[in-house]
Amino acid sequence: xxxxxxxxxxxxxxxxxxxxxxxxxxxxxxxxxxxxxxxxxxxxxxxxxxxxxxxxxxxxxxxxxxxxxxxxxxxxxxxxxxxxxxxxxxxxxxxxxxxxxxxxxxxxxxxxxxxxxxxxxxxxxxxxxxxxxxxxxxxxxxxxxxxxxxxxxxxxxxxxxxxxxxxxxxxxxxxxxxxxxxxxxxxxxxxxxxxxxxxxxxxxxxxxxxxxxxxxxxxxxxxxxxxxxxxxxxxxxxxxxxxxxxxxxxxxxxxxxxxxxxxxxxxxxxxxxxxxxxxxxxxxxxxxxxxxxxxxxxxxxxxxxxxxxxxxxxxxxxxxxxxxxxxxxxxxxxxxxxxxxxxxxxxxxxxxxxxxxxxxxxxxxxxxxxxxxxxxxxxxx
Amino acid sequence: xxxxxxxxxxxxxxxxxxxxxxxxxxxxxxxxxxxxxxxxxxxxxxxxxxxxxxxxxxxxxxxxxxxxxxxxxxxxxxxxxxxxxxxxxxxxxxxxxxxxxxxxxxxxxxxxxxxxxxxxxxxxxxxxxxxxxxxxxxxxxxxxxxxxxxxxxxxxxxxxxxxxxxxxxxxxxxxxxxxxxxxxxxxxxxxxxxxxxxxxxxxxxxxxxxxxxxxxxxxxxxxxxxxxxxxxxxxxxxxxxxxxxxxxxxxxxxxxxxxxxxxxxxxxxxxxxxxxxxxxxxxxxxxxxxxxxxxxxxxxxxxxxxxxxxxxxxxxxxxxxxxxxxxxxxxxxxxxxxxxxxxxxxxxxxxxxxxxxxxxxxxxxxxxxxxxxxxxxxxxx
Numbered sequence: 164x165x166x167x168x169x170x171x172x173x174x175x176x177x178x179x180x181x182x183x184x185x186x187x188x189x190x191x192x193x194x195x196x197x198x199x200x201x202x203x204x205x206x207x208x209x210x211x212x213x214x215x216x217x218x219x220x221x222x223x224x225x226x227x228x229x230x231x232x233x234x235x236x237x238x239x240x241x242x243x244x245x246x247x248x249x250x251x252x253x254x255x256x257x258x259x260x261x262x263x264x265x266x267x268x269x270x271x272x273x274x275x276x277x278x279x280x281x282x283x284x285x286x287x288x289x290x291x292x293x294x295x296x297x298x299x300x301x302x303x304x305x306x307x308x309x310x311x312x313x314x315x316x317x318x319x320x321x322x323x324x325x326x327x328x329x330x331x332x333x334x335x336x337x338x339x340x341x342x343x344x345x346x347x348x349x350x351x352x353x354x355x356x357x358x359x360x361x362x363x364x365x366x367x368x369x370x371x372x373x374x375x376x377x378x379x380x381x382x383x384x385x386x387x388x389x390x391x392x393x394x395x396x397x398x399x400x401x402x403x404x405x406x407x408x409x410x411x412x413x414x415x416x417x418x419x420x421x422x423x424x425x426x427x428x429x430x431x432x433x434x435x436x437x438x439x440x441x442x443x444x445x446x447x448x449x450x451x452x453x454x455x456x457x458x459x460x461x462x463x464x465x466x467x468x469x470x471x472x473x474x475x476x477x478x479x480x481x482x483x484x485x486x487x488x489x490x491x492x493x494x495x496x497x498x499x500x501x502x503x504x505x506x507x508x509x510x511x512x513x514x515x516x517x518x519x520x521x522x523x524x525x526x527x528x529x530x531x532x533x534x535x536x537x538x539x540x541x542x543x544x
Numbered sequence: 545x546x547x548x549x550x551x552x553x554x555x556x557x558x559x560x561x562x563x564x565x566x567x568x569x570x571x572x573x574x575x576x577x578x579x580x581x582x583x584x585x586x587x588x589x590x591x592x593x594x595x596x597x598x599x600x601x602x603x604x605x606x607x608x609x610x611x612x613x614x615x616x617x618x619x620x621x622x623x624x625x626x627x628x629x630x631x632x633x634x635x636x637x638x639x640x641x642x643x644x645x646x647x648x649x650x651x652x653x654x655x656x657x658x659x660x661x662x663x664x665x666x667x668x669x670x671x672x673x674x675x676x677x678x679x680x681x682x683x684x685x686x687x688x689x690x691x692x693x694x695x696x697x698x699x700x701x702x703x704x705x706x707x708x709x710x711x712x713x714x715x716x717x718x719x720x721x722x723x724x725x726x727x728x729x730x731x732x733x734x735x736x737x738x739x740x741x742x743x744x745x746x747x748x749x750x751x752x753x754x755x756x757x758x759x760x761x762x763x764x765x766x767x768x769x770x771x772x773x774x775x776x777x778x779x780x781x782x783x784x785x786x787x788x789x790x791x792x793x794x795x796x797x798x799x800x801x802x803x804x805x806x807x808x809x810x811x812x813x814x815x816x817x818x819x820x821x822x823x824x825x826x827x828x829x830x831x832x833x834x835x836x837x838x839x840x841x842x843x844x845x846x847x848x849x850x851x852x853x854x855x856x857x858x859x860x861x862x863x864x865x866x867x868x869x870x871x872x873x874x875x876x877x878x879x880x881x882x883x884x885x886x887x888x889x890x891x892x893x894x895x896x897x898x899x900x901x902x903x904x905x906x907x908x909x910x911x912x913x914x915x916x917x918x919x920x921x922x923x924x925x
């Protein structure tokens with residue numbers, strides 16, 4: 164083979180955008196999708212339908228690939244470990260992915276490595292939650308599921324022992340491991356993307372602010388409007404984590420910036436991530452291209468910004484059910500916006516796409532991106 | 545259908561890059577490719593194999609599309625006219641494409657419209673060529689085939705009646721219509737891209753210099769290093785042509801800039817074109833995206849430059865047969881270069897891809913792009 168065969172487990176929008184980034188390299192990304200109408204399956208020429216929870220499907224898929232990488236962290240760790248033991252090349256490795264799959268394990272390990280993490284403790288009883296709350300500033304306290312949460316799922320702010328009991332009961336029903344976490348007096352949330360090769364070479368992207376709404380990232384502002392010292396600290400944390408877990412490809416580190424500038428690690432993702440969509444037009448090399456370069460052990464591309472201000476606004480299905488595919492021409496009338504649709508039908512709360520704008524002034528840029536995103540879901544301001 | 549079905553006749557690299565540009569719009573570009581290993585067929589999920597010279601294949605393909613557009617001008621005009629008569633929507637129209645298909649017709653019509661074209665005359669005998677040469681500065685004179693030439697094919701510089709006779713004999717064997725054209729005292733060649741909607745709205749790209757080598761474009765330098773008055777004139781010519789022929793989608797106008805600043809129309813292409821590859825990273829909106837927006841009658845995107853200097857170098861197969869797919873990682877070690885491979889095996893003189901670099905200084909940018917292109921074909925300087 165002149166060209167390596169890269170396979171991505173999962174056929175969502177991250178695989179879709181990675182597929183797009185692979186075309187100029189002459190690399191045909193193979194995709195293991197659950198359904199033929201998954202975002203990446205709609206655009207890819209080399210799609211296998213199968214589940215990431217089925218060892219046989221994973222094995223068959225991996226056999227046709229030189230390198231296997233991931234669109235999500237949902238494949239069971241034991242299956243990934245099995246594939247690796249059978250000689251398949253998984254990048255990132257199951258060991259690195261575990262940090263994204265298990266938040267409690269991540270918190271414990273990162274804490275042990277001296278990385279700044281919020282105060283936290285595993286909890287199984289109301290008494291344990293009460294004790295944790297008492298020791299960490301009182302109610303409300305945060306409860307989280309160690310595994311499986313995203314976009315606000317698996318996270319609860321509890322205001323009383325009664326609310327804690329309800330979450331514990333829900334956790335018990337779902338077989339979840341839960342932990343309590345101190346409420347952070349948030350100034351803002353930021354994220355740092357880093358791309359890394361197997362040998363350890365890496366490139367770090369400028370810090371981006373992630374504006375959350377109901378636990379879901381709604382907006383990215385690059386560069387994040389924070390003190391350069393805080394930004395340098397955040398980038399340094401990302402580098403330390405990437406080396407500590409020996410990640411390959413893109414890793415996203417989501418961080419809390421507490422009032423006063425204290426930076427704490429929130430979550431990590433060991434794959435292209437929603438907090439890096441602005442890099443497609445906003446940086447010299449997109450996160451998707453650098454993910455491919457990283458997992459292929461190729462030289463990484465520049466992460467420099469293409470404009471003084473870059474804003475990405477997620478297009479999230481609204482209550483009116485407006486369809487971005489139908490509203491696309493109207494949105495394109497706004498000057499200089501880059502629209503990315505994921506090939507999904509509209510549904511309230513569903514991520515359907517994103518819009519990126521570049522310019523000299525963050526306020527002006529954000530206004531354009533916001534306006535286009537609102538038009539796309541049929542709810543112009 | 546929420547999303548219009550766009551079909552492109554021809555499966556080469558232009559269709560491949562248009563396919564890539566269609567993904568963020570949720571538009572799945574359908575491709576009519578001649579072979580399963582054509583550049584676009586390798587990456588597309590919706591490929592029909594068939595010939596652009598087969599009316600049945602064209603008809604079947606067009607039936608599955610809301611809009612049909614083109615990766616080349618090689619489909620016979622009479623077949624396109626037939627499809628249009630049957631009610632299929634062809635953008636550009638066969639009438640507009642004729643200007644790209646027949647150079648002599650183009651010269652005559654443009655001349656009649658008052659557009660600046662080189663002196664020319666249809667020739668069928670040596671006496672006619674001699675008379676033309678005498679009236680237009682003597683030998684050498686240029687002879688061209690009205691149809692079918694590209695990348696230097698179908699163009700001859702003849703230095704004597706004997707050479708003219710040889711070209712006439714070759715033309716007679718091939719059933720070609722030939723014309724003679726005055727040799728232009730070239731300062732440089734430039735190109736102007738314009739994107740246009742059916743209603744006439746259009747956007748013009750900054751003028752780019754096209755550096756030719758053996759009749760093939762080897763390098764693009766944007767903006768072209770020419771007098772702003774000459775550049776404005778070139779852009780105005782492109783606008784006049786686009787309105788005169790009522791083109792839809794991208795049109796490229798290749799122009800001669802003669803010493804003294806006189807601008808003459810050379811050729812036009814009524815589709816995305818090699819002279820616009822720098823727009824992928826070098827402009828806010830790529831030619832491929834604006835081609836789609838134009839043929840879909842959607843608002844057109846900004847053509848503004850992303851950097852003070854943008855250079856694209858074509859990757860053309862060299863004598864050593866070096867394979868860009870194998871040399872890609874080495875080329876990516878050069879900072880800030882964007883490599884696009886077309887999925888083709890190497891062959892001397894074959895266009896295998898291109899490299900674009902952006903920066904503040906054209907010399908520095910060109911050096912990086914040249915170096916990456918040389919590494920790709922295994923012939924580093």
